[in-house]
Amino acid sequence: xxxxxxxxxIEFLKEQARTVRIEILKMLTQAxxxxxxxxxxxxxxxxxxxxxxxxxxxxxPKWPQRDRFILSKGHAAPLLYTVLALTGYFDxxxxxxxxxxxxxxxxxxSSKMLQGIEVSxxxxxxxxxxxxxxxxxxxxxxxxxxxxxxxxxxxxxxGQVWEAAMTAGHYxxxxxCAIVDLNSLQIDGRCEDVMKIDPVAEKWKAFNWHIFxxxxxxxxxxxxxxxxxxxxxxxxxxxxxxxxxxxxxxxFEGKVEYHGLAPTKEELEIALKELGGNGx
Amino acid sequence: xxxxxxxxxxxxQSFAGQAVATRDxxxxxxxxxxxRNEKIVVLDADLSGSTKTAKFAKAFPDRFFNMGIxxxxxxxxxxxxxxxxxxxxxxxxxIFETGRAWExxxxxxCYSHLNVKLVATHAGITVGEDxxxxxxxxxxxxxxxxxxxxxxxPSDGFETKQVIDTVADYEGPVYVRLGRAKVPAVMPADYxxxxxxxxxxxxxRDVNIIANGIMVSAALQAREMLSKDGIDAGVxxxxxxxxxxxxxxxxxxxxxxxxxTAEEHSIxxxxxxxxxxxLSEYHPIPVKRIxxxxxxxxxxxxxxxxxLYGLTAEDIVKTVTEFMRK
Numbered sequence: 001x002x003x004x005x006x007x008x009x010i011e012f013l014k015e016q017a018r019t020v021r022i023e024i025l026k027m028l029t030q031a032x033x034x035x036x037x038x039x040x041x042x043x044x045x046x047x048x049x050x051x052x053x054x055x056x057x058x059x060x061p062k063w064p065q066r067d068r069f070i071l072s073k074g075h076a077a078p079l080l081y082t083v084l085a086l087t088g089y090f091d092x093x094x095x096x097x098x099x100x101x102x103x104x105x106x107x108x109x110s111s112k113m114l115q116g117i118e119v120s121x122x123x124x125x126x127x128x129x130x131x132x133x134x135x136x137x138x139x140x141x142x143x144x145x146x147x148x149x150x151x152x153x154x155x156x157x158x159g160q161v162w163e164a165a166m167t168a169g170h171y172x173x174x175x176x177c178a179i180v181d182l183n184s185l186q187i188d189g190r191c192e193d194v195m196k197i198d199p200v201a202e203k204w205k206a207f208n209w210h211i212f213x214x215x216x217x218x219x220x221x222x223x224x225x226x227x228x229x230x231x232x233x234x235x236x237x238x239x240x241x242x243x244x245x246x247x248x249x250x251x252f253e254g255k256v257e258y259h260g261l262a263p264t265k266e267e268l269e270i271a272l273k274e275l276g277g278n279g280x
Numbered sequence: 281x282x283x284x285x286x287x288x289x290x291x292x293q294s295f296a297g298q299a300v301a302t303r304d305x306x307x308x309x310x311x312x313x314x315x316r317n318e319k320i321v322v323l324d325a326d327l328s329g330s331t332k333t334a335k336f337a338k339a340f341p342d343r344f345f346n347m348g349i350x351x352x353x354x355x356x357x358x359x360x361x362x363x364x365x366x367x368x369x370x371x372x373x374x375i376f377e378t379g380r381a382w383e384x385x386x387x388x389x390c391y392s393h394l395n396v397k398l399v400a401t402h403a404g405i406t407v408g409e410d411x412x413x414x415x416x417x418x419x420x421x422x423x424x425x426x427x428x429x430x431x432x433x434p435s436d437g438f439e440t441k442q443v444i445d446t447v448a449d450y451e452g453p454v455y456v457r458l459g460r461a462k463v464p465a466v467m468p469a470d471y472x473x474x475x476x477x478x479x480x481x482x483x484x485r486d487v488n489i490i491a492n493g494i495m496v497s498a499a500l501q502a503r504e505m506l507s508k509d510g511i512d513a514g515v516x517x518x519x520x521x522x523x524x525x526x527x528x529x530x531x532x533x534x535x536x537x538x539x540x541t542a543e544e545h546s547i548x549x550x551x552x553x554x555x556x557x558x559l560s561e562y563h564p565i566p567v568k569r570i571x572x573x574x575x576x577x578x579x580x581x582x583x584x585x586x587x588l589y590g591l592t593a594e595d596i597v598k599t600v601t602e603f604m605r606k
Contacts, residue, residue, distance in 0.1 A: 064365075068363075110391070111392045112391075112392060112393060118363060119359065119360075119363060119388065119392045120387065120388070120391045120392040121387075122387070123387040126352075126356050126387055126388050129352070129353045129354075129355070129356020129357050129359070129388075130359050130360040130363070130388060132356070132357050132360055133356060133357035133359055133360020133361040133362070133363070133364075134360040134363055134364055135360070136345065136357065136360070136361055137321075137360065137363070137366050140321070140342065140343070141365075160384070163350035163352060163353035164353050164356065164357075166348070166350070166353075167348075167353055167357060170348075
């Protein structure tokens with residue numbers, strides 16, 4: 001069983017992220033529905049996790065020593081499906097079945113239907129609690145495995161997130177790293193208009209977390225921060241990643257309507273041109 | 281490691297023939313289970329003294345997680361622990377367990393079929409003086425509607441002990457409903473609990489009373505009282521509400537004129553609901569439901585409340601005799 005190779009090669013990771021974006025857009029266009037903006041905003045972060053940071057074995061998804069990833073913002077399922085396919089959890093051709101009746105690639109991730117998904121998500125605000133439980137369980141077993149949990153910035157309006165933030169701080173879960181995709185938009189508009197959540201960093205700090213604030217599209221910074229977070233002991237880490245919703249395609253960037261809208265065929269063509277590839 | 285007291289705290293107790301609160305039997309069973317099985321972990325939401333998980337916490341502090349007053353987070357954390365191979369028992373009062381955290385139970389635990397045991401105490405009207413806010417009369421309905429969920433309502437301490445041991449070995453989500461007040465022993469010493477298997481005290485020719493929880497005791501009293509009037513009333517302990525024991529239910533229905541359900545819970549969606557749904561589809565016969573009737577509870581002494589809300593043996597007898605007179 002092979003653990004995924006993890007070169008610390010920024011150019012390679014950037015290229016992977018570009019491929020990931022292309023695959024996301026292709027599958028969304030084919031499905032005709034799904035969440036474009038939030039899949040693209042987190043693409044660099046999740047690429048860095050699956051192609052660099054996480055120790056995992058695509059041919060042995062239940063390997064006990066694996067690092068765990070919880071997609072708390074479950075609507076970014078196309079992103080998760082893409083990195084799972086590209087790292088070899090299942091055949092890439094399956095991506096074309098997104099959201100179809102009977103497909104293991106459900107609209108939001110289902111762990112019962114698809115290997116590589118740790119737990120079903122989709123109802124916002126629940127992932128961090130699950131990540132905490134995993135971190136507690138792994139610590140009981142003296143496991144070296146780490147737990148990563150990706151949240152959205154609209155998502156952290158959910159009260160359960162702050163219950164979980166309190167728990168991780170209380171139990172000093174230093175084998176846990178949360179990442180917040182701060183793309184500033186949610187379905188009904190700008191987060192600051194819908195329900196202001198700023199200041200975000202101070203909130204996590206107040207719950208005894210170690211804070212990193214980064215550019216969520218700067219691959220070198222993402223990689224360096226993931227490495228640094230692993231060295232923090234005695235408290236959980238959170239990476240507050242400033243991102244652009246729809247990142248990578250000008251017609252989607254910063255556009256709230258593409259939160260839950262898939263590209264049309266014409267938009268896909270424009271996107272593929274901009275991303276400079278046919279997604280071979 | 282532990283002191284003499286701690287060791288005696290985890291000695292085996294069967295509770296056969298003993299009048300004891302089901303929550304006390306739970307606390308003892310859990311501590312004993314923790315000794316036998318290192319995978320057992322326990323979570324509580326600041327009520328460990330009342331739910332009796334404190335006994336486990338004292339014996340195995342590393343495997344006990346107090347989550348504070350945050351039931352939603354507790355359910356997710358329990359789910360995460362199960363994903364690392366642990367067998368989490370998550371406990372608080374029944375209304376907070378099932379009501380406050382219902383969507384977490386649905387989305388995280390049931391949808392992913394996680395191996396989490398939800399054991400709630402302080403269910404029903406016999407919570408007493410704390411009143412309606414703390415008396416779960418809807419919890420069985422809330423849990424029964426969830427796909428993947430098993431729902432068990434034990435009748436006494438002896439059965440509770442067996443339920444806890446059994447569900448620890450079952451892979452998947454289970455809801456166990458326990459009470460605050462001391463209850464009489466009703467199950468015979470040779471009883472063996474199995475998920476989905478009802479216990480037939482007797483199958484009656486005139487009426488069969490399908491009961492669970494504290495109402496099994498009331499049903500047995502009602503059977504005695506009815507027999508004096510020449511009415512042959514059977515009693516079945518349907519401790520597993522989901523999956524229902526269809527075979528026993530059909531047997532009880534086919535041989536009698538009336539089915540009466542009895543539970544310390546709303547008649548909407550609980551045992552009465554489940555039995556009525558089943559029989560209307562597979563063997564339609566008259567069904568009368570004893571339980572609270574689309575109402576909240578209230579403060580008072582448990583016995584007074586049982587009378588006030590119509591949950592006594594006399595209420596069962598009255599329901600049966602009125603039907604028979606027609």
